[in-house]
Structures are given as C-alpha cells and as structure tokens.
Amino acid sequence: MSHAKKKSPATVQSGLTMADLAKLAGVSKITVSRALGESPLVTTETRERIQALARKHGYKLNVSARNLRLRRSHTVAVIVEMKPSSSRTMWDPYPLSLLGGISQELTSAGYSVLLTTRHDAANAAVQAADGLILLGQGVHQDAVRLYDRMGLPMVVWGAESGQDSHIVVGSDxxxxxxxxxxxxxxxxxxxxxxxxxxxxxxxxxxxxxxxxxxxxxxxxxxxxxxxxxxxxxxxxxxxxxxxxxxxxxxxxxxxxxxxxxxxxxxxxxxxxxxxxxxxxxxxxxxxxxxxxxxxxxxxQNWQEGGVLLARKVLALIDGQPVASQMLPTNLVVRAT
Amino acid sequence: MSHAKKKSPATVQSGLTMADLAKLAGVSKITVSRALGESPLVTTETRERIQALARKHGYKLNVSARNLRLRRSHTVAVIVEMKPSSSRTMWDPYPLSLLGGISQELTSAGYSVLLTTRHDAANAAVQAADGLILLGQGVHQDAVRLYDRMGLPMVVWGAESGQDSHIVVGSDxxxxxxxxxxxxxxxxxxxxxxxxxxxxxxxxxxxxxxxxxxxxxxxxxxxxxxxxxxxxxxxxxxxxxxxxxxxxxxxxxxxxxxxxxxxxxxxxxxxxxxxxxxxxxxxxxxxxxxxxxxxxxxxQNWQEGGVLLARKVLALIDGQPVASQMLPTNLVVRAT
DNA sequence: CGAGCGAATGATATCGATATCAAGATATCG
DNA sequence: CGATATCTTGATATCGATATCATTCGCTCG
Incomplete structure (x- = not known):
C-alpha cells in the first residue's frame, strides 16, 4: 500500500520525504536523517552523497514532523504591544529595529520568529513556543506577569524593576x-x-x-x-x-x-x-x-538590543544561566 | 506498554494530550478531536462536556502534530526588507503598522505569523509556510521574483507593475x-x-x-x-x-x-x-x-493595508480567486 | 583462530493529531 | 414488526522525522 504513492516529482510541490530520499540513496530513513543532521554516526562518504542527493532533488525538511518528534517548536514568540490607533508605539521606529536584531539572531540559530500582538497571545502557537520575547510592554507590568505564568523562558525589553523573576534587557x-x-x-x-x-x-x-x-x-x-x-x-x-x-x-x-x-x-x-x-x-x-x-x-542601540534579547532567550531555552543586562546609551551632543 | 505513561499531571508542563483527555472523558481520541474542533458529528452534550474538561485541565493543542497530519503549517511568512544600518526602511514606521494589521487578521483566522528578513528567507520554516507576504521590497523586484518561484500563495505590498503574476496590495x-x-x-x-x-x-x-x-x-x-x-x-x-x-x-x-x-x-x-x-x-x-x-x-492607511494583505493571502490559500487592490489615500491639506 | 570490540547501518516504535471506514445505537417507515 | 436510514462513536492507519536498540561487518588482539 505504502508503495502505491507515485507522485510525479514535479507535480506535487516538493513532496519529497526522507523515506523517498532513502529509497533513492539505497539506505534507510534514519541514515538519511543522520546524514542531513551532521551526525558523526555516518561515514563522511555517505553523508556527502546523501546531502548532494537532497540538494539535487530540493529536499525540504518537514518542520512539523521534526518538532512533533522532538517535542519542541523551535519557535520564539515575540509579543509586541501594538495599539490600534496612532499612538506612540505604533509609529515608533524602535520595535522594528529590535525586531530586526531579534529575527536575525534567532533565524541564524535555526529558530523561527512568531510575531503576535498582545491581544492574540492566547494563541495555541504562542503557547507552544519554546520561548517568549516581550516588547513595548512598558506600562503594562500586569501583562508581563500574565505571560510569566506560562512558565516559558521569557525575556522582556524594558526597565529592570528589581522585583521581577524574569530576565530584562534594555537600555541603561x-x-x-x-x-x-x-x-x-x-x-x-x-x-x-x-x-x-x-x-x-x-x-x-x-x-x-x-x-x-x-x-x-x-x-x-x-x-x-x-x-x-x-x-x-x-x-x-x-x-x-x-x-x-x-x-x-x-x-x-x-x-x-x-x-x-x-x-x-x-x-x-x-x-x-x-x-x-x-x-x-x-x-x-x-x-x-x-x-x-x-x-x-x-x-539607544536597538539592533544590538534585539540581538541580545534573542541570545538571552536562546540561552534560557538551553538551560544556561542568564542575567538581565542593560545596554549603554550614547549622549549625542549637538546644538541644543 | 502504551498504558505505562503515568505522568504526574502537575510535574510535566501541561503535557496533556487528546488521548489523556479521552481517557478522562471516557471516550476515544477521535471524539475529543471532533468535540474540540466544533465538528457536527458529536452531540452538543458531549462536545460541551469535553470542552469543559479541556478548559479545566488547561489542555493545549499540539500544533506540530496537527500540522503534520493536515499537511499544512497554518503559517504565513512575512518577509521584511530590513537593511542592517540606519537606512530608511529601518526607521520607517510603516512596516510596523502593516505588521499590526497583518498579525491581527491572520491570528484571528487561526494562522501564525512567521517574521523573517529577506536574508533569512531560505529558512526551512519559511518554505513550509502556507503563504507569503512581502513588505518593503520596493526596489528589489528581483527578490520578488525569487520568492515567486517558491510557488506559494504570495501577496506583495507595493506598486502594481502590470507584468507580474503575483497579487499586489498597496496604496493607490x-x-x-x-x-x-x-x-x-x-x-x-x-x-x-x-x-x-x-x-x-x-x-x-x-x-x-x-x-x-x-x-x-x-x-x-x-x-x-x-x-x-x-x-x-x-x-x-x-x-x-x-x-x-x-x-x-x-x-x-x-x-x-x-x-x-x-x-x-x-x-x-x-x-x-x-x-x-x-x-x-x-x-x-x-x-x-x-x-x-x-x-x-x-x-496612507497602513493598518488597513495590513489587514487587506492578510485577507488576500488567506483567500489565495483557500483557493479563491483574488485580485490586486490599491487602497485610496487621503490628501491632507494643512498649511503648506 | 576465535572472542571481542567498534563502526556503520537498519528495524521498529513513537511524537499527537485527524481521515477513513466500520460498527453500534436509535429512529423512521411501509 | 422488521428493515432501512440516521446519528453517534470508535478502531485503525497515517502524516514525516528521530530515539532506541539490534544487527552486521570488519578488524584487532590474546
């Protein structure tokens, strides 16, 4: 039965699985998995052969399957306070720069950035995230506390309040x-x-x-x-x-x-x-x-702040000890 | 064997599955699935009973598992052009407002918003997305073409070029x-x-x-x-x-x-x-x-633009016919 | 020369949800 | 009253990747 799947390779949108690759390479699924995962358990020769094959056929890892098996989402949710009207946060450039730094750092670590607004954060996908980054929550300390209770690794952009349990990154x-x-x-x-x-x-x-x-x-x-x-x-x-x-x-x-x-x-x-x-x-x-x-x-150095936020969450997810950190700012003296 | 999983309910972080719920309710997994999915195949009575149970125990759907089974990611990737330095796009407020509209609309439709920068877009998670939204690609028509080849439902913010195959939303x-x-x-x-x-x-x-x-x-x-x-x-x-x-x-x-x-x-x-x-x-x-x-x-009405971008991708994903659309702008006459 | 060891690979079970088809329970009709 | 239609529920297979344990093969060493 399972052999009956004859997909015409071009018709189905890159529907290539590890099993398919395995058949092509004449090895088992697990060997393919190891080869693509840079595992030391396979010969350099087979690893390279399989990787070449994967590249040639445009193989794409099924993230859902991996996440399911590994019991992690490889995702960090970024919760942004975005008010609907023309309030400050909406117009301010800083979240975007922060976002840039965050996205850059997380993506290069193989994580996905899930963007949500505060209102939507009850979302199932958010709750499945491996970690949380909160932006623009300045005034809403209660909101911070709410997310804190989700028990996820969490880093907040803002000011250190001394009494909080979570990690804070911000400008000094x-x-x-x-x-x-x-x-x-x-x-x-x-x-x-x-x-x-x-x-x-x-x-x-x-x-x-x-x-x-x-x-x-x-x-x-x-x-x-x-x-x-x-x-x-x-x-x-x-x-x-x-x-x-x-x-x-x-x-x-x-x-x-x-x-x-x-x-x-x-x-x-x-x-x-x-x-x-x-x-x-x-x-x-x-x-x-x-x-x-x-x-x-x-x-303030937003970009760097974003990178730092990302690094801290990743470290938390990794179980490493992490401390809050305030970034130095520059007083730019011009004419006034 | 499979009955041997005795997790202490509080220890494991919300590790409640449908199977667990099913056991609690004295029904089968599939019935739980249907009850939570608002399927008309279950009695109103059992549906409500199970939903109450799920709420009580803080059940959380495993998104990866569902996505794997359904062969979709329920995710739309938003690819933002963010230059690393202090260039215009970085500082401009508009992507954030657009992002707000997008996020709001997609999330309320049960989709996740995956944020990436142009550079990272080769990411596996992006390729698994059900749809694509491109922002700030103004100058980079070549980039647009690149993504176009991924064959995903795609909507671009910007100007209609007449010769493009993809859907465009923008200001008029x-x-x-x-x-x-x-x-x-x-x-x-x-x-x-x-x-x-x-x-x-x-x-x-x-x-x-x-x-x-x-x-x-x-x-x-x-x-x-x-x-x-x-x-x-x-x-x-x-x-x-x-x-x-x-x-x-x-x-x-x-x-x-x-x-x-x-x-x-x-x-x-x-x-x-x-x-x-x-x-x-x-x-x-x-x-x-x-x-x-x-x-x-x-x-320009950024927020509305974001909402519209989101609606168009969703419609595309849904297989509905979609057309490009330009939003009206307002000439605000002040003193100059 | 055979026991034993390590390297490379494979068979199977599993993650948690849902589609499919089957089956039991109940209702409807001539 | 028996047969069929309808409603509700369940057993099983499946999505694609990876962990675990088993297996094979070649090689070293006593």
Whole structure:
C-alpha cells in the first residue's frame, strides 16, 4: 500500500520525504536523517552523497514532523504591544529595529520568529513556543506577569524593576539620566526640568538617574509629568512652565518629539536655545538630527538590543544561566 | 506498554494530550478531536462536556502534530526588507503598522505569523509556510521574483507593475499623484516640481499620476531625482533648483522628510511657504503634522493595508480567486 | 583462530493529531 | 414488526522525522 504513492516529482510541490530520499540513496530513513543532521554516526562518504542527493532533488525538511518528534517548536514568540490607533508605539521606529536584531539572531540559530500582538497571545502557537520575547510592554507590568505564568523562558525589553523573576534587557535608562545630568552640570545649568511620564518604568529610571546625579550637587530638578510624547505635549509643557513663572535653564525630555516641541515653545516665547535653555531629547530620531537647531539627544542601540534579547532567550531555552543586562546609551551632543 | 505513561499531571508542563483527555472523558481520541474542533458529528452534550474538561485541565493543542497530519503549517511568512544600518526602511514606521494589521487578521483566522528578513528567507520554516507576504521590497523586484518561484500563495505590498503574476496590495500611488496635481492646479500653480526616486516603483506611480494629470492641462513638471529620502536631501534638492535658477511654484515630495527639508531650504532662501511655493509631502508622519508650518501630505492607511494583505493571502490559500487592490489615500491639506 | 570490540547501518516504535471506514445505537417507515 | 436510514462513536492507519536498540561487518588482539 505504502508503495502505491507515485507522485510525479514535479507535480506535487516538493513532496519529497526522507523515506523517498532513502529509497533513492539505497539506505534507510534514519541514515538519511543522520546524514542531513551532521551526525558523526555516518561515514563522511555517505553523508556527502546523501546531502548532494537532497540538494539535487530540493529536499525540504518537514518542520512539523521534526518538532512533533522532538517535542519542541523551535519557535520564539515575540509579543509586541501594538495599539490600534496612532499612538506612540505604533509609529515608533524602535520595535522594528529590535525586531530586526531579534529575527536575525534567532533565524541564524535555526529558530523561527512568531510575531503576535498582545491581544492574540492566547494563541495555541504562542503557547507552544519554546520561548517568549516581550516588547513595548512598558506600562503594562500586569501583562508581563500574565505571560510569566506560562512558565516559558521569557525575556522582556524594558526597565529592570528589581522585583521581577524574569530576565530584562534594555537600555541603561538610569545611566542615561545620569549622563544628561552630568552634561547639564558641566555647562553650568542649575535649574533643570524633566519632561516625561514617571509611571513608565523606563522613563522612571531616567528620572531617577537624573535626580540622583543632580542631588549630589544639591540640585533638585522639576518634574513635569506628561503622558503623551507628542510635539504638542512638549510645546504645552514649556508653556505651562512659563505660565507658572518657573525659572529653568535646561530640559531633559523623554522623547525627541517632546524635546522639539519644547524648543519650539521656547523660541516662540522669545528664549534662545541653547543660550537660555539647554534641551536634550531621547531616541535620536532622524528628524531630531535635522532639526533646527540640531537636537542633542540620547541614542539607544536597538539592533544590538534585539540581538541580545534573542541570545538571552536562546540561552534560557538551553538551560544556561542568564542575567538581565542593560545596554549603554550614547549622549549625542549637538546644538541644543 | 502504551498504558505505562503515568505522568504526574502537575510535574510535566501541561503535557496533556487528546488521548489523556479521552481517557478522562471516557471516550476515544477521535471524539475529543471532533468535540474540540466544533465538528457536527458529536452531540452538543458531549462536545460541551469535553470542552469543559479541556478548559479545566488547561489542555493545549499540539500544533506540530496537527500540522503534520493536515499537511499544512497554518503559517504565513512575512518577509521584511530590513537593511542592517540606519537606512530608511529601518526607521520607517510603516512596516510596523502593516505588521499590526497583518498579525491581527491572520491570528484571528487561526494562522501564525512567521517574521523573517529577506536574508533569512531560505529558512526551512519559511518554505513550509502556507503563504507569503512581502513588505518593503520596493526596489528589489528581483527578490520578488525569487520568492515567486517558491510557488506559494504570495501577496506583495507595493506598486502594481502590470507584468507580474503575483497579487499586489498597496496604496493607490497613481491616484495620489493625480490628487496632488489637482490640488496644485486648483490653487493656480503652473510650475510644479516632483522630488523622489523614479526607480522606486511606488514613487514612479506617484510621478506618473502627477505627470499625466498635469499634462492634461499642458503642464510638464520638473523631476528632481533623489535617492535618499532624508531631510538633508530635501534641502539639497531645493538648493540645486535655486542654483540652476529654475522657476517653480510647487513641490510634491515623496516623503515628509524630503518635504520638510525642502521647506527649510525655501525659507532659508527667502521664499515663503505656501505663498511663493506650495509643498506636499507623503506619509503623514507625526512630525509633519506638528511642523511649522503644518505640512500638507498624503496619508496612507497602513493598518488597513495590513489587514487587506492578510485577507488576500488567506483567500489565495483557500483557493479563491483574488485580485490586486490599491487602497485610496487621503490628501491632507494643512498649511503648506 | 576465535572472542571481542567498534563502526556503520537498519528495524521498529513513537511524537499527537485527524481521515477513513466500520460498527453500534436509535429512529423512521411501509 | 422488521428493515432501512440516521446519528453517534470508535478502531485503525497515517502524516514525516528521530530515539532506541539490534544487527552486521570488519578488524584487532590474546
């Protein structure tokens, strides 16, 4: 019966199995499996013969079958927080760069990248994943905890919260805050303002670094809480400072958009950047570099972050010990 | 022998199979399969009983096993062109929005989204996919052809080239060009300039629409070829126009960055926007909306595009007839 | 020269789900 | 009331790869 499968080789879309290859090579299935799997159990000669045969006939491994037998999916699920509207995350470039790094690293390790949004993550395929990478979960610590309970190897992009059981990879937000503070101090600024959302873990870290470093010099910055990271929000923030007649000479904004908005408002209000007020943004977006005046900002290395995220999950899957890690950032000093 | 598997239910990580469920319910595996698969072949009563049991014990379908048996992967591979450096595609927001739409639609149809970069696409998992979606392949028609040969259902984001065998979904670039032309004509502009890369299929379509519509009014726009879509490139373009003493009164730039660069150069050269020169950009980036003056631009609906891409692949996989489709764009008239 | 050893290969069972066909239970009809 | 149609369930084979144990063959060494 099983010999009755006479598929015309070109008709059926590459329906070549190991059994077929085995017959062609005059060996058994298992030998084919070993030959293709670089097992040392077969002669170099047979291995090469079979590999050549496989190449010639365009043999393709059936991933499902292998995964079934091996009881692993060779898949890492990447869960991205994507809000449906034009909110920040949706427009921000960073997930894509991160994704690039992740995809590159995982694929070259023979893993697949399964992309899902937070809402869909109950998916059977996600639950079958060998590991999990969470992106953009910043505000949703509860979501993180939810996935944590799935018991899978998991790495999260974001800020270290100290109390979490999972591995975190992110930019060194705290150090960023310190660097900006140092910069402000070095150019003699004494009345700094921080614009951002302190409820957001990553921004909170920046704030802490900023505050702590300044405190060492007896300076207490003003926190201007802003939930939106839009340009308008930056404009608005500076106006409110002005209306409240607050004295300030430097601004650390948590996004380039906020920073540019702030600068615009400053200029409108007759102040000079950077003479009267220094401004530093965050993210090093292309707009910032071309802004007038060119924006000083903090740059994160997304690509490398993605690679690191991937390496950590793989190590976890492999049972190796893994630690959280924060990537250094660069303070890019331009004109502001 | 096969009865010897006594796994302690809590120890093994959710190692519950249909066979286990069957034993618990006192039925056969196949009945469980049918009950969970909403098959009409089982009584409503048993179906519900088994579903409840499955929920209670946290049963999880083994995707590999099902895919193996069904000879399909229930997976659509999304191949994204991601250049390693800080090139446009890397930073552009659009792939993420597209990805959002794709992921949403595919996941809710029970499919998985396999993310890969162009380089990794020889991957076994990709070749096992039931369908392919290509993003950001704009310039690389050769790449498209390569995947086309895999013989999988395939949908490409981009511009319709007329000679291709595959399905294309994209924004109606040609209509966009027409709309901008109409706009320029309606406000009495007679010396329009197009800034962009005519080698890029999507931009070429915009150019054609633009040129054709203007030709109907006896006007021939000037094409300013620019490979980079940066702000600097826009500045540079306008300067070169100025140096060549070209007369112009309107600019259609193929990206918001180009447009903003152009405007900056215009202002520097003492011209007024929009009094002397009208400018329209492309993409409706958040920066553009907040630009001073607020940028007029063409908006594409990425999210919807993603959903549409997904629906088309699914239809193709399903064997239904499918046609290419171009999504309408919106000309957002602001101050420029 | 035969026991014993290692290298290379193979036969079989198995991973977990579903298609197919068979069979038992129940209902319907003349 | 018996026969056939319908409904529900089950036994078995199967998808394609790999782990395990068995087997074959050639070779070394006492």
């Amino acid at each position: 937000n705290r150090q960023s805050g310190i660097s900006v503070a140092e910069r402000f101090l070095s150019i003699g600024r004494r009345h700094p303002v921080f614009i951002g959302n302190s409820d957001h873990p990553e921004m909170a870290q920046r704030l802490h670094g900023f505050v702590d470093e300044l405190a060492g010099h007896g300076i207490k910055p003003l926190l201007l809480q802003r939930v939106d990271w839009t340009l308008e929000s930056g404009v608005d923030a500076v106006r409110s400072l002005f209306n409240r007649k607050v004295r300030f000479d430097s601004i650390f904004a948590c996004s380039d958009l906020l920073a540019m908005g702030a600068i615009r408002a400053l200029v409108e209000l007759g102040m000079s950047v950077p003479n009267d007020v220094s401004v530093v943004g965050y993210d090093d977006t292309p707009h910032g570099a071309s802004f007038l005046p060119p924006l000083s900002t903090v740059r | 670039n040609r209509q966009s060009g027409i709309s901008v032309a109409e706009r320029f004509l309606s406000i009495g502009r007679r010396h329009p300039v197009f800034i962009g890369n005519s080698d890029h299929p999507e931009m070429a379509q915009r150019l054609h629409g633009f040129v054709d519509e203007l030709a109907g009014h006896g006007i021939k726009p000037l094409l300013l070829q620019r490979v980079d879509w940066t702000l600097e490139s826009g500045v540079d373009a306008v300067r070169s126009l100025f140096n060549r003493k070209v007369r112009f009164d309107s600019i259609f730039a193929c990206s918001d960055l180009l447009a903003m660069g152009a405007i900056r150069a215009l202002v520097e050269l003492g011209m007024s926007v929009p009094n002397d020169v009208s400018v329209v950009g492309y993409d409706d980036t958040p920066h553009g909306a907040s630009f001073l003056p607020p940028l007029s631009t063409v908006r």
